[in-house]
Amino acid sequence: MTALLQVKNLQVRVEEQEILHGLTLTVNAGEVHAIMGPNGSGKSTLSHVIAGKPGYEVTGGEILFKGEDLLDMAPDVRSAKGVFLAFQYPVEIPGVTTMTFLRTALNAQRKARGEAEYLVPDFLRKVREVAGSLNIPMDMLKRGVNVGFSGGEKKRNEVLQMALFQPSLCILDEMDSGLDIDALRVAADGVNALRSPERAMVVITHYQRLLNYIVPDHVHVMSKGRVVKSGGKELALELEATGYAQYEDVAA
Amino acid sequence: MNVALAKTDTGTALGEAFALARPRLPGGGKVANTRQQAFEAYERIGLPNRRIEDWKYTDLRVLMRDVLPLAPAPDAAALSRAADALKLHAIDGVRKLVLVDGVFAPKLSDLGKLDAGLTIRTLRDVLEADDAALHAKLFALDAANPMIALNSAMMTDGVVIAVADGTRLAQPVHVIHIASGGLPAAMFTRSMFSLGKEAAATLVESYICADDAENYQVHDSMVIHIGDGARLDHVRLTEDSREAFNISSSAITVGHKAHFNTFGMNTGTIVSRYQAVIGIVGEHSQVETNGVNLLNGRQHADTTLVMNHVAPNCSSREVFRAVLDDRGHSVFQGRINVHQPAQKTDAKMMTRALLLSDEAEADNKPELEIFADDVQCGHGATTGALDDSLLFYLRARGMTEKQAQALLIQAFVGEAIESIVNDDLRELAISAAERWLAARA
Ligand SMILES: Nc1ncnc2c1ncn2[C@@H]1O[C@H](COP(=O)(O)OP(=O)(O)O)[C@@H](O)[C@H]1O
Ligand SMILES: [Mg+2]
Numbered sequence: 274m275t276a277l278l279q280v281k282n283l284q285v286r287v288e289e290q291e292i293l294h295g296l297t298l299t300v301n302a303g304e305v306h307a308i309m310g311p312n313g314s315g316k317s318t319l320s321h322v323i324a325g326k327p328g329y330e331v332t333g334g335e336i337l338f339k340g341e342d343l344l345d346m347a348p349d350v351r352s353a354k355g356v357f358l359a360f361q362y363p364v365e366i367p368g369v370t371t372m373t374f375l376r377t378a379l380n381a382q383r384k385a386r387g388e389a390e391y392l393v394p395d396f397l398r399k400v401r402e403v404a405g406s407l408n409i410p411m412d413m414l415k416r417g418v419n420v421g422f423s424g425g426e427k428k429r430n431e432v433l434q435m436a437l438f439q440p441s442l443c444i445l446d447e448m449d450s451g452l453d454i455d456a457l458r459v460a461a462d463g464v465n466a467l468r469s470p471e472r473a474m475v476v477i478t479h480y481q482r483l484l485n486y487i488v489p490d491h492v493h494v495m496s497k498g499r500v501v502k503s504g505g506k507e508l509a510l511e512l513e514a515t516g517y518a519q520y521e522d523v524a525a
Numbered sequence: 526m527n528v529a530l531a532k533t534d535t536g537t538a539l540g541e542a543f544a545l546a547r548p549r550l551p552g553g554g555k556v557a558n559t560r561q562q563a564f565e566a567y568e569r570i571g572l573p574n575r576r577i578e579d580w581k582y583t584d585l586r587v588l589m590r591d592v593l594p595l596a597p598a599p600d601a602a603a604l605s606r607a608a609d610a611l612k613l614h615a616i617d618g619v620r621k622l623v624l625v626d627g628v629f630a631p632k633l634s635d636l637g638k639l640d641a642g643l644t645i646r647t648l649r650d651v652l653e654a655d656d657a658a659l660h661a662k663l664f665a666l667d668a669a670n671p672m673i674a675l676n677s678a679m680m681t682d683g684v685v686i687a688v689a690d691g692t693r694l695a696q697p698v699h700v701i702h703i704a705s706g707g708l709p710a711a712m713f714t715r716s717m718f719s720l721g722k723e724a725a726a727t728l729v730e731s732y733i734c735a736d737d738a739e740n741y742q743v744h745d746s747m748v749i750h751i752g753d754g755a756r757l758d759h760v761r762l763t764e765d766s767r768e769a770f771n772i773s774s775s776a777i778t779v780g781h782k783a784h785f786n787t788f789g790m791n792t793g794t795i796v797s798r799y800q801a802v803i804g805i806v807g808e809h810s811q812v813e814t815n816g817v818n819l820l821n822g823r824q825h826a827d828t829t830l831v832m833n834h835v836a837p838n839c840s841s842r843e844v845f846r847a848v849l850d851d852r853g854h855s856v857f858q859g860r861i862n863v864h865q866p867a868q869k870t871d872a873k874m875m876t877r878a879l880l881l882s883d884e885a886e887a888d889n890k891p892e893l894e895i896f897a898d899d900v901q902c903g904h905g906a907t908t909g910a911l912d913d914s915l916l917f918y919l920r921a922r923g924m925t926e927k928q929a930q931a932l933l934i935q936a937f938v939g940e941a942i943e944s945i946v947n948d949d950l951r952e953l954a955i956s957a958a959e960r961w962l963a964a965r966a
Contacts, residue, residue, distance in 0.1 A: 324921050327913070352923040364918045368936025374922075377932060382923035417936075434922065 275340040277302045277473045278442055284333035285322055292318045294498040295334065302441065303470040307484055307509060308477045310495030311517040316477045317361055320446045324358040325351050338442065353385035357440035359431035361447040366418035371430065374418045375400060379437060403436045407463050425456030432463035443467065444475045449483040461486030481513040496520040538592035540568060542711070543678055546595040550681060552652035559664055563677035570671040582856040582888045583827040588796045589770060593742050595679065596626040596710035603705035606735040608633055610703050614733045614764070616949050619699040622684045626705050627712030629682050642692030648683035648715055663717055666746055666776045667802065673774045676746045679713035690721035690752065697727035697947060702745065704769065706738030715746045722752040727947055729760045732771055732793070739768045747775040753807055756784040760950050762957050765793040767822065774800045781807025781836070788945050790817045790954055791826045792961040798827040805832070805839045812841040815944040819961045820853030827856035832872060834863045840871040846941050847878045848934050849885035850965060858890040859904065865896040874904040879911065879937050881930070931962045
């Protein structure tokens with residue numbers, strides 16, 4: 274069986290500086306992987322390169338998604354094929370209501386896959402159902418995308434999109450940053466509800482705390498642009514106790 | 526030099542066009558004399574060129590290559606093409622007043638069941654009637670401006686609308702200029718909208734054309750009076766053909782405790798100039814103007830606004846936006862004059878340009894001339910491209926580059942469109958913007 278995501282010896286530069294120095298990672302459908310590591314170790318860079326953000330130069334290695342070369346695809350093509358990045362810092366878009374944004378995005382993905390676009394009433398029914406399960410009031414969706422949203426609301430909005438688009442690969446970049454425990458629990462419940470044998474999740478986090486709520490199957494430690502150690506969920510607890518210092522030495 | 530000669534030829538050809546058109550122009554006696562004087566005033570300057578400060582960015586001697594003959598009155602075929610165009614642009618719940626090729630078209634207009642206090646006459650009727658006071662009001666635009674002078678000389682028709690004191694019109698009045706797409710021609714129109722004391726109304730002006738209309742020239746003008754305690758909501762949408770010219774002028778006077786809210790959007794024409802002079806002559810009045818130019822290809826659009834604060838304790842807000850692709854060129858000249866008695870004036874002006882191409886150009890010329898000491902006046906400008914991080918967010922959610930751009934452009938334009946109070950008119954403006962975006966994709 275082909276892995277859902279294969280990152281092979283990935284080397285990435287940003288503005289002439291190498292950030293990822295040969296990173297390898299394999300994620301199968303149905304699995305939840307956690308990527309942990311100190312600030313600046315390249316976690317967000319990896320997530321951006323997988324999602325197709327411009328400004329990164331891939332100088333070596335490859336990324337395969339369901340066996341296909343992902344690096345060759347435009348970001349919208351990746352999205353339509355099932356790649357979803359929940360942003361560490363979701364942007365605010367004044368003047369575009371969340372409703373319009375969700376409908377345009379969902380229909381663009383469906384169109385790219387050759388599926389019928391949703392008509393407004395069907396779309397509304399679907400959004401209402403998903404928003405309800407995440408405790409997102411419909412009023413919030415009539416405002417500009419993320420405009421005036423609290424940190425928790427922004428992250429819930431990312432989970433809402435995930436639930437609506439039903440991607441096969443979800444990458445969550447620091448979903449816990451800036452969230453209090455209650456907000457974290459709501460968001461994590463939303464993510465857990467999406468766990469399924471067809472779907473994989475890559476949970477990027479600096480802290481072990483999130484992994485109490487989203488329990489991973491595999492944990493990887495990243496340092497200075499490489500995966501320096503992989504293990505089971507107990508690795509996260511170990512890290513909690515010892516900190517990252519030893520791994521910084523490993524990479525140095 | 527050949528080019529110089531061609532420019533001069535344009536001016537001469539207009540003289541001939543005037544001579545030819547004269548027998549068709551309504552109004553004898555004094556009106557005819559005023560027209561003659563206006564034409565002479567025009568001829569003294571001719572087509573404005575860049576050496577005239579006010580026309581620095583819009584040199585009509587360069588841009589306006591041909592002089593087109595006065596459009597003939599529309600025949601049955603022209604009216605039927607106009608009726609088709611109307612189907613696409615007209616909305617329900619408004620009173621349509623339609624001018625086809627510069628001539629009022631009663632059959633396409635809604636003249637029935639006039640509200641009490643509303644009177645509508647054609648410019649032709651008014652100019653033919655013996656009404657010197659009304660004629661004086663109609664000629665109360667700046668005669669020294671050559672394009673206004675030319676318009677005064679050549680105007681053939683228009684609508685003269687009056688709303689009586691205390692009348693609050695529920696239904697917007699929609700003046701629609703349609704070019705029927707016959708032979709290339711020029712149309713000269715003038716209209717007037719007088720709003721009595723404590724009256725309220727919504728005036729919409731649209732410039733559209735039949736499907737196959739290409740090269741034509743619109744020369745329009747509008748006189749607006751807003752009485753004491755009155756409120757006018759005004760929407761102006763220019764969707765002329767991509768080869769058309771539209772040169773329009775307006776003079777607006779705002780009385781005491783009055784409110785003028787105006788929105789203008791230009792998505793059509795190859796060259797356009799909208800020049801408006803707003804005089805706030807009564808105290809405690811409020812003016813809001815919002816404008817948007819959506820331009821691509823080689824479209825050139827110039828908006829020149831003069832805000833005259835004559836009376837104290839008034840406020841004015843001008844926000845002007847441009848979305849520019851390809852070699853689109855947008856010009857905004859905004860002048861705020863605060864006269865000496867106009868103490869406590871609060872006047873602000875803002876321009877925002879969104880550049881989608883390196884070759885597009887946005888020119889801003891803000892000017893403040895202040896003779897009162899206790900005022901708050903200011904202007905600002907921003908110019909920039911679409912935000913890359915927003916574009917990436919949208920693309921990461923499945924939108925193509927064009928879709929993501931379109932959504933962000935709609936948001937930018939939407940902020941201006943929000944100033945339109947009436948829901949149906951907001952939709953009308955949104956659909957005009959969507960048509961421009963769809964044509965871009
Ligand atoms: N746009 C950029 N320009 C220059 N350096 C960058 C840029 N983005 C990230 N970096 C650098 O790359 C390294 C990894 O950053 P990042 O991927 O954000 O790490 P993490 O998410 O693990 O905290 C850091 O040293 C950071 O300074
Ligand atoms: Mg990060």
